[in-house]
Amino acid sequence: MTDRYTIHSPLEHLQSKYIGTGHVDTKWEWLVNQHRDSYCSYMDHFDLFNYFAVVENESKAQVRFHLMEKMLQPCGPPVDKPDEL
Numbered sequence: 001m002t003d004r005y006t007i008h009s010p011l012e013h014l015q016s017k018y019i020g021t022g023h024v025d026t027k028w029e030w031l032v033n034q035h036r037d038s039y040c041s042y043m044d045h046f047d048l049f050n051y052f053a054v055v056e057n058e059s060k061a062q063v064r065f066h067l068m069e070k071m072l073q074p075c076g077p078p079v080d081k082p083d084e085l
Contacts, residue, residue: 031075
């Protein structure tokens with residue numbers, strides 16, 4: 001009888017019940033999305049994009065390439081998940 005109530009912790013229960021509640025990797029995923037959104041915004045705003053090109057003394061194509069390259073893994077590789085038993 002008690003096993004039924006102790007199978008899931010309250011957090012695990014919320015995560016299974018509501019999509020988007022979050023989990024261990026939520027912070028990393030949030031940071032990755034923030035960085036990718038920022039890079040897309042930089043490329044979309046023409047004046048800001050030109051400013052980056054002038055400041056870095058690079059061509060606009062080179063700046064665009066670097067920003068798109070950073071979008072692959074903006075915060076480094078994903079966090080290793082421990083093996084579940």
